[in-house]
Amino acid sequence: MRGGQSYVSCPPSFSNDANRLLVGCGSSVAIFSTATALQVSSLEGHTDTVTSVAVVPGSKILSFCWTSSLDGTVRYWNFSLLECIKTIDLHLPIFSMVIPSLLSSPEQKSGNQQNIYAYVCMQTENDKDNKPKLCSAQIRKCNLTSFQRLSKFVLKETKRPQHLTISPCGKFLGIKDKRKLHIWKLPKVESDSAVSEKITLHHTKTFAVLAFHPTERIVAAGDSTGRLLIYRGFGAQNFHDRGDLLNRTSLTDDESKPGVRHNDDAESCSTWHWHSAGVNLLSFSSDGVYLYSGGKEGVLVLWQLDTGKKKFLPRIGSPLRYFIDSPDPSFSSISCADNQIHILKTSSMEVMRSISGIKPPLSSQEICESISSPAAFDRTSGLVAVQTEDYGIQFYSLFGNRGLYEVQVCERNYQPVDEVTVVVTMVELSIDGSMMGTVEVKLPEEGIGGLICLKFWDLYSDTKRFSMSTLIYEPHRDAHISAIVFHPTRHMAVSTSYGGDFKIWVCREETQNKDQTPQNFSWMCHAVGSYKNKAMSAAAFSADGSVLAVAADTVITLWDPDKNELIAVVGETPSPIGRLSFVGKSEYLLSVSNGLTPQLSVWSMSKLAASWSYGLQIEAVSCALDLSYFAILAFLPKSNESLFKGDGIILLFNATDPTPVASWSVTKAKGGSVAFLKGNPSQLADGKSSETLLAYLNGDREYVLFDPYDKEARELNMTKNDDFVGLEENGQFGYTSIYGELxxxxxxxxxxxxxxxxxxxxxxxxxxxxxxxxxxxxxxxxxxxxxxxxxxxxxxxx
Incomplete structure (x- = not known):
């Protein structure tokens, strides 16, 4: 099972009846119900990221669409039957695609019904010596009907791939190229010939996005400083068209063209400014009366085109990407950078429903070096908890591939344009998923005013959500917390710090006197320990919880957690230890050291000595709960990168044997995680999964679940049979689509x-x-x- 892909890598598209929303999701197209915001099906076939989705207009019964991908193919689908009708291989990665005939008027379509042409922005071929060219992207024309690969004419060559923007009427095509807008007028009757009519509009700042008016010759553009430029009457001199009201006498006097630079082909240019950062979203309403804009602030601005008056939809909470009108004028969609798509009610501009993908990694990863736990896994229920930009924790279902809910760790207003001052650096879950610990750090300003907070959370059985029970300020004075671990069977936790001590916390239940039912939970410090004032960098409980292992710089100390007594000191590693973990119910302890001399070591608790070790740079490690197996995520040495497809490798070991049981090469290993999960056959399509699954979450928070003990390396199905949302929402056809099932x-x-x-x-x-x-x-x-x-x-x- 795969999931966690981005929902906002390309603009989505509504079906003709507005009941479905087609979203590019990695190498597939996810189809969501607009009524429930749940996924009902998906289109599988592409082998790389989908870059565009275009629904063929028509009656509400028709369900056809075109898609393009970085795998170099264009596919034609019947998405009601989940069937790929046609595949065109262009052999080069396609970054963007538009099809003018889908937007043309019925009169224009009747003039040429034989061929369908698309304009694509694709990567150019390398030279004979495999060196990339100066211009790495080209805009070309492709015949989708006669399967011609490409027209011999090239519209434009650019250094970087550009997003193609087409006017709602299908007459104009435009791109942004640094401080220029290039606009082509497309012919009424398409042919294999190139487009010759073109104009260029100039600006003093870098353009970020553009949009065409649905009925008039007006183009809007947003730049990197937050300004909006409205060009009216563009192409009046060069785009000659009989019957065009804007085809007037050439205007060469700059005073008669206010705001227009370099004597560009436009009647006027107006500048509006509200956004404090670059504009990422720009779209006209379907009637052309309003202009939508959005950027990093997370605020959707509604401009009245004639007067310039504006309204706002604030506190969306994430930078905005795309705004798409639906065939139903009562609602529309807005895509956000935090991998969420909101269904908006057009009349009141309020969010009705949300399609929630997994949140992207923190942008503050490099700002705060104390971020040590990129994700925490609930092994029994198949959930992963990840930090979010708005000071929260998102709980995401790995089996369901959808976000469940979020916990706000820090009660603080989040503004995407503000500087990062607070970071949630750590989240840990207990084995049964009933307890959670988080650490938040307030970054110091000019070296003054830093604050570290440790919070414990309890899962309430009635709401199935976490609620904070205890807040501890500066639990280890001003030292950063290096690790949090929970006791496997009791309400006990241990926090370690680089300040040279560790603390054992126990949970106390406060009850009422009458019915003696639990009323509240509070955590208190039970004991404090240290070893020669060395930095305590990691900790782990044994399977039965009778032994606590704490890493003191380069040595491992063993403690009795109840008596807080030092039992033994085990060996020494060449570099400070960063992770500790007991291997299931076996007698082996696993330690990971990173630094100049990284090392993976397996220690025998019966002999209190090292059993075997490897000199590997380890990013993540996970141990099976009951078995003596463990998995590690390691970086590949540069000398071996040519032998593998990715930059990392997952190795499965039996603690008794230094020879790996199995291995898998992976990509985006930096910031990745691995975890053993309890398999649930009812959650999987084939129902034949083993009792244990291995989850790999890469640096972009895309994940894959597979059976680590399957010798045939069988890949689990992508979509579950029961991942549909009901009779009226799962896309049934024929008799059942009209009358329902008997x-x-x-x-x-x-x-x-x-x-x-x-x-x-x-x-x-x-x-x-x-x-x-x-x-x-x-x-x-x-x-x-x-x-x-x-x-x-x-x-x-x-």
Whole structure:
């Protein structure tokens, strides 16, 4: 199973009936219901990231779309049947694609029904010596009907791939190229010839996005400083068209063209400024009366085009990416940089529903070096907890591939444009997932005013959500916390610090006097320990919780957690220890050291000595709960990168043997995690998974679940059979799409025992419900109804 892909890598597209939203999701296209915001199906076939999705317009019954991908193919789909009808291989990565005929008027379509042309921005081929060219991208024309690879004419060569923008009427094509806007006028009747008519608009700042007016010759552009430029009457001199009201006498006097630079082909240029950072989102309303803009502030601004007046949808909480109008004028969608898509109610500009993907990694990773736990896993329920930019923790279902809920760690207003001052550096979960510990750090300003907070959270059974029970300021004075671990069976936790001590925390339940039901939970310090004032960098409990291992710089100290007594000191490593973990219920302890001389060591607790070791740079490690297996995520040495496809490798070991049991090469290993999860056959499509699954979460928070003990390396299915949202939302077809499924009746009867229809089993209340065309034949209904009223008795014949 794979998941965690970005939902905002390209603009989504609504179906013709506005009931579905097609979203590029990695190498597939995820189809969501706009009524429930749940995924109902997906289009599988591309082998690389999908870069564009274009739905073919028409009646509400038609369900066809075009997609492009970095794998170099363009595919034509019937997304109601989840069927790929046509595949065109262009052999070069496609970064953007637009199809003008999908937006043309019916009169223009009738003039040329034989060929469908697309304009693509794709990577250029390298030279013969495999050296990249100066211009790494080209905009070309492709015939999607006759399967011609590309037109011999090239519209434009650019140093970087550019996003293609087409006008809603399908007449104009534009791109941004640094401080220029290039706009082409597309021919009414498409052919294999190139587009010759082109104009260029100039600016003093770098353009970031552009949008065309749906009916008039108006183009809006946003720059990197937050300004909006509205060019009116563009192309009046060069784009000659009979009957065009804007085809006037050439205007060469700069005073008669206010705001226009370099004598550009436009009647006027107006500048609006509200955004404090670059503009990423720009879109006209379907009627052309309003202009939507958005950027890093996380605020959607609604401009009235004639007057310049504006309204706001504030506190979206993330930089904005795309705004898409739906065929239903009552709602639209907005895509955000935090991998969320919101369904907006157009009249009131409020969020109705949200499609929540996994949140991206923290941008403050490099600012605060104390971030040590990129993710925490709930092994029993298949959840992962990750830090978010808005000072929270997102709980994401790995089996369901969707966000469940978020916990706000720091009650603080989040503004994407503000400097990072608070960072959630750590999140840890107990083995059963009932307790959570978080660490937040307030960064000092000019070396003054730093603050570290340790918080404990408890999972309430009624709400299934975490609630904070204890807040501890500066638990280890002014030293950073290096690790948090929970006792496997009791309400006990240990926090270690680089200041040279560790603390054991226990949870106390406060109860009421009358009914003695738990009222509140509070954590208190039970004991404090240290070893020669060395930095305590890691800790781990044994499987039964009787032994606590704490890393003191380069040595491992063993403690009795109840008595807080030092039991033994084990060996020494060449570099400070960063991670400790007991391998299941075995006698082995695993330690990971990073630095100049990285090392993975396996220690025998019976001998209190090293069993075996490897000199590997380890990014993450996870141990099976009951077995003596563990998995590590290691960086590949540069000398071996040519032998593997990725930059990292996952190795599966048995603690008793230094020879790896299995290995998998992976990509984006920096910031990745691995974890053993409890397999749930009912959650998987084939239902044949083992009791244990291994999860790999890469640096971009994309993940894969697989069976680590399968010798055939079988890949689990991508989509679960039960990952649909109901009869009216899972895209059924034919008879069931119109009338629904027929009720199922169990006509089998137990003839060996006495059965009486109790009040809880009254089928006569439901067998006659529904429309007449959905009911079974009368003979079945009468039999079912009469038998439900009679008491059955078993006759014994002697």
């Amino acid at each position: 009720p199922k009746f169990d006509l089998k009867r137990n003839k060996t025992s006495s059965v009486y229809s109790a009040a809880s089993n009254r089928p006569w209340e439901t067998i006659f419900s529904g429309s007449s065309h959905m009911l079974p034949p009368l003979s079945k209904l009468c039999c079912e109804f009469l038998e439900s009223l009679l008491e059955k008795k078993t006759s014994i014949i002697e």
